[in-house]
Structure formats: structure tokens, C-alpha cells
Amino acid sequence: MKKIRAALLGATGAVGQRYINMLDRHPFITLEVLMGGESAGKKYGQAVHWLFPDAIPERFAEAQVRTARPESAEGCDVVFSALPSEVASEIEQDFAKAGFTLVSEASSHRMDPDVPLMIPEINPGHLELLEAQKKARGWKGAIATTPNCTVTGLAIVMTPLLDNFAAEKAIVTTMQALSGAGYPGVPSLAITENVIPYIKNEEEKVAKEAKKILGAVKGGAIVPHELPIGISCNRVPVIDGHTETLYAEFPKAVKPDQVARVLERFSGLPQKLRLPTAPERPIIVRRENDRPQPRLDRMSGSVPGMSVVVGRVRNGIDERSLQLTLLSHNTIRGAAGTAILTAELMQKEGYIG
Ligand SMILES: NC(=O)c1ccc[n+]([C@@H]2O[C@H](COP(=O)([O-])OP(=O)(O)OC[C@H]3O[C@@H](n4cnc5c(N)ncnc54)[C@H](OP(=O)(O)O)[C@@H]3O)[C@@H](O)[C@H]2O)c1
Structure with missing residues (x-):
């Protein structure tokens, strides 16, 4: 090379x-x-x-x-x-x-x-x-x-959900790490023993950027994906690793086990080309009830911090909906x-x- x-x-x-x-x-x-x-x-x-x-x-x-x-x-x-x-x-x-x-x-x-x-x-x-x-x-x-940094994990997980199950809607709640705000970032007196339910301009950015990434090139510009995305962003007292809960809806019934298998099989051109910073698995699925957790899972995978870790894959309000939790390292995979x-x-x- x-x-x-x-x-x-x-x-x-x-x-x-x-x-x-x-x-x-x-x-x-x-x-x-x-x-x-x-x-x-x-x-x-x-x-x-x-x-x-x-x-x-x-x-x-x-x-x-x-x-x-x-x-x-x-x-x-x-x-x-x-x-x-x-x-x-x-x-x-x-x-x-x-x-x-x-x-x-x-x-x-x-x-x-x-x-x-x-x-x-x-x-x-x-x-x-x-x-x-x-x-x-x-x-x-x-x-x-x-x-x-908040878009990256979400867009990676949405791609197989769109390609394989034609997801029609996504509702996301984030729990974002302090390092996402740079250094020195959020004052310690504001965040210690606290959650802040607002990050300036973040919700607008996440929805717009995700639709552009998932969109298609036509005539020298991107036509954004039409997926409706609702999002609430929160700052939490975690140093690194953005956690997000996702609720998605589909035109037909989805089986959580099947979705989990599709997510962990997801890979793209960087994996095919064996690029040095490409993780073997862009998405790692954990089956335990209490994972992913930022402290335990943010450095997972063959290239530490480059895999999105997903857990708690389950149906939502009915069999056409799904809920899961995802985690991605904000300064590695997210930056x-x-x-x-x-x-x-x-x-x-x-x-x-
Ligand atoms: N933190 C994350 O998780 C994350 C994730 C994705 C994207 N981003 C984006 O990445 C960028 C950097 O974020 P950060 O968290 O690393 O910020 P940061 O900790 O505040 O660092 C800012 C850097 O920019 C330099 N800088 C500031 N003003 C400058 C100027 N006028 N000319 C030249 N250099 C200047 C600073 O250099 P000096 O120290 O020499 O002034 C410093 O190296 C931002 O656009 C942010 O939105 C951050």
C-alpha cells in the first residue's frame, strides 16, 4: 500500500x-x-x-x-x-x-x-x-x-434494518458522553449526579445527517432518505461512549432473533477491502439483558472502538415494531x-x- x-x-x-x-x-x-x-x-x-x-x-x-x-x-x-x-x-x-x-x-x-x-x-x-x-x-x-458522533452508530444500525426489513420509522433517545462536548466540555457542577435533557442543535443535526448518509447520489447531489426520525438527546455523566435506545416500525412482523442475526452479519466495502481501521464486525450483538454498557463495551471488536455494540433486541408495542439499545464510541467510531x-x-x- x-x-x-x-x-x-x-x-x-x-x-x-x-x-x-x-x-x-x-x-x-x-x-x-x-x-x-x-x-x-x-x-x-x-x-x-x-x-x-x-x-x-x-x-x-x-x-x-x-x-x-x-x-x-x-x-x-x-x-x-x-x-x-x-x-x-x-x-x-x-x-x-x-x-x-x-x-x-x-x-x-x-x-x-x-x-x-x-x-x-x-x-x-x-x-x-x-x-x-x-x-x-x-x-x-x-x-x-x-x-x-451521535449519528454514526444510529446510521450503521439503521442500514441493515432498512435494507432487510424496510424500516418505516425510527424514534431514538440518546445518552451522550461528556467527551462529545470536547475538552473541558460540560462544567462538572452541571453534570455530576445529573442528566441534561438538551444538547444545542443536536437533535436537528442527527435527523438531517442520518437521512443524507442513508440517501442516494443523483445528478451530483444527495437525495436524502425519507425515513421519519424522532430524536431526544441527553447528556449523561459518562466519559466516552454514546448509548442510544431505538424504537423502529416495519411494514411486516419482525422476529428479534432474526433481526439480531442480520445485524451481526452486516458488513460493507471496508470489510471486503480489509482496510486497516475496518472492524471485522461493524455491529456486535450482545445477548445478555444488561448490555451494552459504555464502560464495558465501548472498546469492543477487532479494531477497538470501531464496532457498534447492540443489545436488548426485542419487539416493541407489537410484532411489527422493534426496540434495541446501541452503543458507539464517540471519539473513535463517531469521529x-x-x-x-x-x-x-x-x-x-x-x-x-
Ligand atoms: N468530541 C467528539 O466526540 C466529536 C465527535 C464528532 C465530531 N466532533 C467535532 O470535532 C471537532 C473537534 O471537536 P473537539 O471535541 O476535539 O474540540 P476541542 O477539544 O475544543 O478542540 C478544538 C481544537 O481546534 C483548535 N482550534 C480552535 N480554534 C482554532 C482556530 N481559530 N484556528 C486553528 N485551530 C483552532 C484547538 O487548538 P488550540 O488548542 O491550539 O487552540 C483544538 O486543537 C468539532 O467540530 C466537533 O463538533 C467531535
Whole structure:
């Protein structure tokens, strides 16, 4: 596999650190440039508030954080962006105009009609939007995005439910981890011994993004899926791992055992291509009554944190409805992991490198 040289915007943030953690020993993506805001000019090890138990890998600790400008990433094949959405729009466009291909976590460009919103197991074909985007915008580079961390697990589980059982409706309640709000995130006095039943803009984002990911490319843009999705988002005192309960309805009776077997057999192009960040099983089904749990299950699977763990698969109010609980790691499957998997697919399909 040809080596890819990568740069990272937002390297000191909660998601940026996850990239460093995941790319440290990547077989063909070499992270060469770290960029930041206030930390630009400092050594990474001095600028970052490191959140992992293991020490910062030495080559990164000693690296200088560069200014978030295209010149800083010269020679790189791909730029990962973990910037806050408030600043991402302009900075990312500057990089794309300068000829870089970006994979972004920020929400700024996710809903642009010519920008792919990627979960490689679900919509690898959406990458074809990149060429239309370059043409329409007159850019030498392009922007691909990955979804909000709450969407990822939900969209992965909905795909086999739509493809095999023609799900007609989804109602979701989330219990979202603190790291989803970045660092330092939610004040300890607000969340300790508490649940907060509101996350600004989150419910609108989850429904819109899920429909785009599940949609189809037509005429250089995405036609969103029509699935009605109702959603309530809650912040809970868990460090990592978003838990969601899903209620879905179907045109015909569904058998929970059969659904569970279909979910655990689900796989996509990344598994077929054996991409390094693709888990053998995108969905793991637990049969115990009290799983999944964030502390026990968030690092499950062949690539820790990349599988969505599902449990409590059962009928809902009647035999045409189903309820289940799903868990996905928000900074791995919900952020850096899906972006790295997208870059691996882009390399394989000739979009970068
Ligand atoms: N946390 C999650 O679970 C999650 C999941 C999916 C997507 N996301 C998205 O990922 C992005 C990053 O989230 P996060 O939680 O990692 O945020 P964060 O912890 O607040 O980190 C923000 C990063 O952006 C940099 N930055 C801020 N302003 C900048 C500027 N003007 N120019 C250049 N760099 C700037 C900061 O660098 P300095 O420290 O040097 O200022 C820092 O490295 C957001 O768009 C978020 O919505 C997060």
C-alpha cells in the first residue's frame, strides 16, 4: 500500500488527540504535520492537555504545532480536520482551494449538497461527489466530511434494518458522553449526579445527517432518505461512549432473533477491502439483558472502538415494531476512526495519494 502523508487541524483537541492515538502506528498513513490555534508555535507536548493514560508518543510530543494555514501542510496528501465548526468553514475552504483533500469532523460543510458525509460501510459511492464539488467550486482540492458522533452508530444500525426489513420509522433517545462536548466540555457542577435533557442543535443535526448518509447520489447531489426520525438527546455523566435506545416500525412482523442475526452479519466495502481501521464486525450483538454498557463495551471488536455494540433486541408495542439499545464510541467510531477509515477508502479508490 502506498504511504500517505497526513496533516491534522485541531491536533490538541479531544478528537485531535484521538487521531494521534490511532495514527501512531498506522500501516500506511503517516501523520507529519500538527496544526492548532492558540497552541501554534509551541511543542505539542507542552501545548496539549493530554487525555490518555499512555504517554504522548515521543515524535509527537517533540513536534512543533504549526499555524492552521495551507503552507504548513505542504507535501501532505490528506488533511484531517478536527476544528470547532465556528472556525472550520473558512480554514477548510482555504486548504481545499490550495489543492488539499480534507476529511473533516466539523459540521460546517456536512450538509452542503456537493460534500459527501461518509460512513464507509454505508455510502462508499458518495465519494463520487468529490469530482462534482471540485468542478462546481473551481477548487483544486476537495472536502469530505464525517457525521456528528451521535449519528454514526444510529446510521450503521439503521442500514441493515432498512435494507432487510424496510424500516418505516425510527424514534431514538440518546445518552451522550461528556467527551462529545470536547475538552473541558460540560462544567462538572452541571453534570455530576445529573442528566441534561438538551444538547444545542443536536437533535436537528442527527435527523438531517442520518437521512443524507442513508440517501442516494443523483445528478451530483444527495437525495436524502425519507425515513421519519424522532430524536431526544441527553447528556449523561459518562466519559466516552454514546448509548442510544431505538424504537423502529416495519411494514411486516419482525422476529428479534432474526433481526439480531442480520445485524451481526452486516458488513460493507471496508470489510471486503480489509482496510486497516475496518472492524471485522461493524455491529456486535450482545445477548445478555444488561448490555451494552459504555464502560464495558465501548472498546469492543477487532479494531477497538470501531464496532457498534447492540443489545436488548426485542419487539416493541407489537410484532411489527422493534426496540434495541446501541452503543458507539464517540471519539473513535463517531469521529477520528470513521475519518481515518474514510481516508483509507479514498486512498484505495484513488482519491488521495
Ligand atoms: N468530541 C467528539 O466526540 C466529536 C465527535 C464528532 C465530531 N466532533 C467535532 O470535532 C471537532 C473537534 O471537536 P473537539 O471535541 O476535539 O474540540 P476541542 O477539544 O475544543 O478542540 C478544538 C481544537 O481546534 C483548535 N482550534 C480552535 N480554534 C482554532 C482556530 N481559530 N484556528 C486553528 N485551530 C483552532 C484547538 O487548538 P488550540 O488548542 O491550539 O487552540 C483544538 O486543537 C468539532 O467540530 C466537533 O463538533 C467531535
